[in-house]
Amino acid sequence: xxxxxxxxxxxxxxxxxxxxxxxxxxxxxxxxxxxxxxxxxxxxxxxxxxxxxxxxxxxxxxxxxxxxxxxxxxxxxxxxxxxxxxxxxxxxxxxxxxxxxxxxxxxxxxxxxxxxxxxxxxxxxxxxxxxxxxxxxxxxxxxxxxxxxxxxxxxxxxxxxxxxxxxxxxxxxxxxxxxxxxxxxxxxxxxxxxxxxxxxxxxxxxxxxxxxxxxxxxxxxxxxxxxxxxxxxxxxxxxxxxxxxxxxxxxxxxxxxxxxxxxxxxxxxxxxxxxxxxxxxxxxxxxxxxxxxxxxxxxxxxxxxxxxxxxxxxxxxxxxxxxxxxxxxxx
Numbered sequence: 055x056x057x058x059x060x061x062x063x064x065x066x067x068x069x070x071x072x073x074x075x076x077x078x079x080x081x082x083x084x085x086x087x088x089x090x091x092x093x094x095x096x097x098x099x100x101x102x103x104x105x106x107x108x109x110x111x112x113x114x115x116x117x118x119x120x121x122x123x124x125x126x127x128x129x130x131x132x133x134x135x136x137x138x139x140x141x142x143x144x145x146x147x148x149x150x151x152x153x154x155x156x157x158x159x160x161x162x163x164x165x166x167x168x169x170x171x172x173x174x175x176x177x178x179x180x181x182x183x184x185x186x187x188x189x190x191x192x193x194x195x196x197x198x199x200x201x202x203x204x205x206x207x208x209x210x211x212x213x214x215x216x217x218x219x220x221x222x223x224x225x226x227x228x229x230x231x232x233x234x235x236x237x238x239x240x241x242x243x244x245x246x247x248x249x250x251x252x253x254x255x256x257x258x259x260x261x262x263x264x265x266x267x268x269x270x271x272x273x274x275x276x277x278x279x280x281x282x283x284x285x286x287x288x289x290x291x292x293x294x295x296x297x298x299x300x301x302x303x304x305x306x307x308x309x310x311x312x313x314x315x316x317x318x319x320x321x322x323x324x325x326x327x328x329x330x331x332x333x334x335x336x337x338x339x340x341x342x343x344x345x346x347x348x349x350x351x352x353x354x355x356x357x358x359x360x361x362x363x364x365x366x367x368x369x370x371x372x373x374x375x376x377x378x379x380x381x382x383x384x385x
Contacts, residue, residue, distance in 0.1 A: 070096050070097055073089060073096060076089050077090065077093060172184060172325060173185075176335055176348070178332040180327050180328060181327075181328040181330050181335065181346065181348055181355075181357065182324060182325050182327050183319075183364060184324045184325065185324055228241045229250060229252065229288075231265075234265040234266065235256075235257075236256065236262065237255040237256040238252045238253065238254060238255060239252050239253040239255060248291065248292045249291050250289070250290040253285050253286065253287055253288075254286040254287070254288060258286060259273045259286045259300075259301035260275055262288065262299060263299055270361050272360050273299070273383060274367070274379045275382045275383070275385055276378065276379060276382035277303050277379060278312075278371055278375045278378075278379075280306050281303040281304065281305050281310075281312055282303060282305075282306065283302075283303055284301075284302040284304045284311075285302055286299070287299070287300045287301070287302075294320060297318070298316055298363075299315065300313065300314070300316075301314050301315075305370065309370075310370035311369055311370060312367070312368070312369030312370065312371055313367070315365070316363045316364070316365050316366075317366070318362055318363050319363070320362075325364045328348070331348075331349050331351055335348045336348070336373070340381060341384045343360060345358045347373060347376055347377070349373075350368075352370065353368060354373055354376050355367070356368070356376050356380060367379060367380070
């Protein structure tokens, strides 16, 4: 009698390779469970084990290897009913394995880089600490024209609010600095409701930074004769959990001023674009910190990276006075 049975259907290798490529391109935002289903279905035959899978033993082994990951997942995704079929369990384990790979990749990305990798770059008109630098062949940083004096697009103020009535995105409580010994002005808030700004009424900037528990030496203890402190300003960004500082000094002649500031950078963020003229940049190293001193017409700027902060000094001072100001940071 003729054997009517057909040989087993061979897996579609091209289809399997295509599905595998799609899975490898997925991340935590673009994961498509349907593609995983199709891949498991297409590879079911070739992946069928010679001996039955011990479901309970496999689950126990997986849990022991990925205990930290499992603790962070929801109970719905991690607790598998005792009546689950082998294929359903395989699917859940595969999803968890993909999640484990993605979490590992995210950790590598989060901790492999830092702001210390930023390079100081400058051209004839601008200076910046940057993670990448274009136009090296012509020696110039891409320069944004802010000639109208507006630091943000005109339409930003009309589109920042999702409610349409210019109400804030967030609502945070005003800082209570009394425990730090800081007397402050009334706080002002940006349109998102997440950035608070206020003036310190009873401290200079060095003491203010210390009151916030920041140990890095960032600000000067000396300014040239004739300058007196005008104000100290604190900016608190609750969304990114950052605190920045600024102080302004006025000269007794009423025409000159000098200012200092710190700006906290986050991973992958470039520094500020600082305007300068075509005179050479001088690197002045003090206490193992490189300060970049440059001219901007009648004013002198100095900038350095201290920890995660971009610290800037600028104003109507000479280069020699700027160096004395920098020296005073470390006294």
